[in-house]
Amino acid sequence: MEQKPLYITTTLPYVNADPHIGFALEAVQADIIARYHRLAGREVFFNTGTDEHGQKIFQKAAETGQDVQAYVDHYAAQFRKLKEGLNLSNDVFIRTTDTGHIAAAQELWQRCVANIGLDGPDIYKKKYKGLYCVGDEMFLKETDLVSGRCPNHPNMQPVEIEEENYFFRLSRYQSYLHDYLSNSSVILPEWRREEALKFVDGGLEDFSISRETARMSWGIPVPGDTTQVMYVWFDALTNYISTLGWPTTDGNFEKFWNNGEVVQMAGKDQVRFQSIMWQAMLKSGGIKATDTVVYHGFITSGGQKMSKSLGNVIEPLAIANEYGIDALRYFLARHIHPFEDSDFTMERFKELYNANLANGLGNLVRRVITLARNNGVELEKDERDSFDEIVRGNDQIYHAFIRNLEGYKISDALDMIFGRDVPHTAIGWMDNSITQNKPFELVKTDLKAGQKAIWWLMKDLWSVATLLDPIMPDASIKIREAIVENKTDIPMLFPRKE
Ligand SMILES: [Zn+2]
Structure with missing residues (x-):
């Protein structure tokens, strides 16, 4: 069955501060869903950008003696850097100061004026x-x-x-x-x-x-x-359609909004704006409603709201810099609940990083590839299955992984990969299997059987790395490259942090 194209968007952060962890969460969630659907063969349009109007911004620019356009340009550039800083796969970056967006907001306004009850x-x-x-x-x-x-x-x-x-x-x-x-x-x-x-x-x-x-x-x-000037609603919310070229309807808007599935990601305080006000504005303008809005919870730090005065602010780009982008993506995806409030402290981050990435995944990769290299085992090209072949070929993964990702339960999907319940395509299951079957000893008594056991570990590791592609894209590529190259040095994945 041919699937509808997917349109997915974050809300637009207001540019009066640097990117915070709550927005990083939303952007990473949207990116994981976008990447997953692309890998599953669907056409995807992923939108994000910045909300740049309003008196607060005007005043802040004035206070710092800057021209307001220069001020918003500076912050828009900070947010645009998230593409690199969080490895986002967004297709566009819309700014509410873009000329095309301004024209679209005015057009939607006029359509609502013309809608007379x-x-x-x-x-x-x-x-x-x-x-x-x-x-x-x-x-x-x-x-x-x-x-x-x-x-x-x-x-x-x-x-x-x-x-x-x-x-x-x-x-x-x-x-x-x-x-x-x-x-x-x-x-x-x-x-x-x-x-x-x-x-x-x-x-x-x-x-x-x-x-x-x-x-x-x-x-x-x-x-x-x-x-009069527009207050935030008609200005900012309209970005979801202006980014698709609306009011022009023959291109992306027709493809992704009218004929696609429309998904918006937002924080839990946005329900009235995204699911009520915006949906009424769309109806008034004669435009199809959003199919689904997915609301995430808030991130606290040490049980408290983050604030500069408490000194508990979590800086997403600083963490990505120190631990790697995929480590941050992993934590946001697995240890922050997709819908409920969650706590984020650096102590907890480091503990779970060491336990699940340094000792867990990173260690497994080194063990398996070292075994393969020392015992002349390779995974041939036709033995390396694609994302689609892996998920469709195993009923348990199909249900646990795909169903969870399609229901936005990202942490449940990752629990499966890092757990020990699903045979073969789970990190915990593989660790257990090495401990129990001791392939490193088996090769000494029965080389053929030992090599076969190691071949299975390589194949399972390939599957795990492939399934991690939407969540930890860079680690996924590195692990698969290490499997393909086999004889070269294994890249230092997730070094332990003291
Ligand atoms: Zn107030």
């Missing part, structure tokens, strides 16, 4: 008075306040502001969103879908989608109104 157009202007948090660039609801302050900014006094803004008529989409969210595949994990459904069923309010140019100058102009 019983109460009027989906975008309308109204006077609004309320408490405004400058830190969030948002009006606060009475119910949001904690001791009269914004919960995110307890040190800032909210200011009362009256202004005229454009609103999006979300209230019109309540029954549409209820139906959309009733489909169990639109959100993973399931409990987040229930959360979204409950939110929608509690009643939806129209939301503000613009700011006065006088208060927020760094943004996309509202079409036909020079006094």
Whole structure:
């Protein structure tokens, strides 16, 4: 059966700080899924990029005496480096300051203006008075306040502001969103879908989608109104379609959005934005809904939120630099839960690195290839199966590995490869097999039988390395090269860290 092309995207990080570990997690998860589907023969379009407008950015640039365009260019370059720094296979890198993106955001806006229901157009202007948090660039609801302050900014006094803004008529989409969210595949994990459904069923309010140019100058102009610029929603969310060339519909947009499977990855605090507001905006603009949004949890450090003042900030690129990109990818994929909150400390990282990569995988590779080299065993070209041949040829792997990856349960898929339950294609199983069958002794008494046992280890190691391709692409290549070359020195994979 011919599979639909896959479109997968991260959210766009806001460029007022360097890349943090939470975004590294999201990018690596998306990359693993993208790589897996490519290996399984599917056409994939993987999108990421940067969200670059807003008053916070404008102010930060001003504070540091920089031109705002130069400021966003600097940060966009930092995020673009993640492609190399985390070995991401993204096909594009969209910036919300790109000309094509700006035109697309304005076009979506106009389509929503032109979509007129019983109460009027989906975008309308109204006077609004309320408490405004400058830190969030948002009006606060009475119910949001904690001791009269914004919960995110307890040190800032909210200011009362009256202004005229454009609103999006979300209230019109309540029954549409209820139906959309009733489909169990639109959100993973399931409990987040229930959360979204409950939110929608509690009643939806129209939301503000613009700011006065006088208060927020760094943004996309509202079409036909020079006094207003777009607030984040129409600006940032539209990237998911502008990156595919929308409103042009004959190229990638037609292929990957209209005729493909659309998957968005996001953090757990994004449910209202990605699965509710964005889906209503798409519907209003006459565009197909997202097929699935996958929400990951947050990463804490030592049980606490990371902060510079606590000194517990985990820097993804620094770790990749010290331990290797694949070591970081491995940890994020296996020891950070794909959906729930998880803790990340350097102590735990180092312990699991030494146990599972230095002593586990790295040690196994050296043992097996040394055995093969010392006993004249080689894995011939036609004995080296492809990714597809390996997964389709073994029922247990097919179920444990493929089903887990297709359900975004990345850590479960890795538990299988690093475990001892599945015969042959599991690192723990292979270690056990060497200990029990002692091929290094067998060769002394029965060379043929010993060589055969070592050949099986080479073949199993090849399978393990091949299955690791979407998760640890560089280690996967190095191990397979070592198997092919056999006689050359084994590269130092995952050296032990003291
Ligand atoms: Zn705030």
